[in-house]
Amino acid sequence: MITFERVSKRYPNGREALTNVSFSIHNGEMVFLTGRSGAGKSTVLKLIALLERPTRGNVVVHGRNTRTLKTRHIAAFRRRIGVVFQDHRLLADRPVFDNVALPLAVAATPLKEIDKRVRAALDQVGLLGRERSLPLELSVGEQQRVGIARAVVSKPPLLIADEPTGNLDPDLSLEVMRLFRRFQDVGVTVVVATHDLHLVREFGQRVIVLENGQVHGGDAPDTLPSVVARR
């Protein structure tokens, strides 16, 4: 499902964020990506969502090599990935319904279908009935759940999250992680970047540790997959 093959990423400012990183994530897996800030977690997610292309090596997602994917196919590629951000990236001037409906709107879903699926997604994150609220009228935890509803509303096979619990207290963090695991239960592949090791231990999923742009613990970088901890 996701394969990183000797991937290096150097940004235009000269900083090398990833060096020779290899791992793969299988269909239906839930994986935590951890490491200190600046270790390269966000870069891995950007490479998966094709917000960046690798400088060297190959990133293959859903059988597509992001290095060679044509620009005009990027939109369709991204429609199969749900993305959750730490700062949730909601449009402040649009009600919750419009925010969640956006991925369906860009995929030209019929209006009736949009209505049904937005309600279903909001129901899953426990926010049914808040469709008309503006994001700023919600609590931080609720805003994050709206972001998650938007990420899953189009039922993408892959869900990636960048520090989704960064702004949440421990109880809310746990709640959000349980939500992610529920998506995994129905077959969605979930990749969560977090530095919250406590939470990672609590959930006991596979963990990929990044350190200074490299996968930590893999003595042979070619070994796939690079499993650091599995309980």
Added chain:
Amino acid sequence: MSLAVAGARHLQALLGSLGRLARSPLSTALTLLVIALALALPTSLRLLVTNAQLATGNFASAVDVSVYLKTDVPLAKAQQLAQAAGQRADVAAVTVIAADKGLEDFRTYSGFGEALQALKENPLPHVLHVRPRAEDSSPAALESLRRYFSAWPEVDLVQLDSEWVMRFNAILEVMRRLLLIAAALLGLGVLAVIGNTIRLEIQGRRAEIEVTKLVGGSNSFVRRPFLYTGVLYGVGGALLAWGIVAIAVAVLGESVTSLARLYGSRYVLRGPSRDDIGVLLGAGAVLGWLGAWISAARHLRSIEPRA
């Protein structure tokens, strides 16, 4: 994507664009006004040309020839000449304007009545007013007619009344070219105004564009509302331009009518025809779409989602 779904999408984008324009009425109104003025100017020029053409239409076909006889030619001789000229196949009618009648007319219409009293004798010659047949009013035919009369020893001067018509047509032609240049330049201006307005709107909606691209919105999806905004600006500006021109025609109408009456015409100022309005609205729509497309193509590409 089925046709109905595509239609619904477009309708949604159109309504969204309308809503956004309505939410900032002042800046929308100012932009519309600028576009309207730029479109109203060539439209007015066009009206000026058509009206000038229509107003002189009656004269333009009049290609009468005035034959001025020498002052010592007696009236009887003039009538004889008129009869001879009337025999020609290319002449429809010949009228003799006797010198006395000419002086009387001049006294009546010129306003120099008093001054003319002082004249001891009539300085005017007899004049033959020759009307060629309609099918013989080409410049070449008129020229041969002129040569025919010039050859007579009794004739002092042959004047083709069509000369001023030709001059006038040449002036009209210059105005028509001027109209094209003005339309082209002002069209470019409309493109620039709409392009810049769309650029500002793209900048203002940067966050929304980033998120839309992030969740898989294609470039055409992101571009669509801006294209609609451009077309709405263009068509809205064109409608406003139509209004401006209509008001100008209404204001000018009365004075043009009285001016025409002074020249003995019952000409009434014409407003834009249905075709003129169609061209105006079409030009507005095309310029709006094009300006928005150019701007969107330039500025949307640079906005990519960041994580």
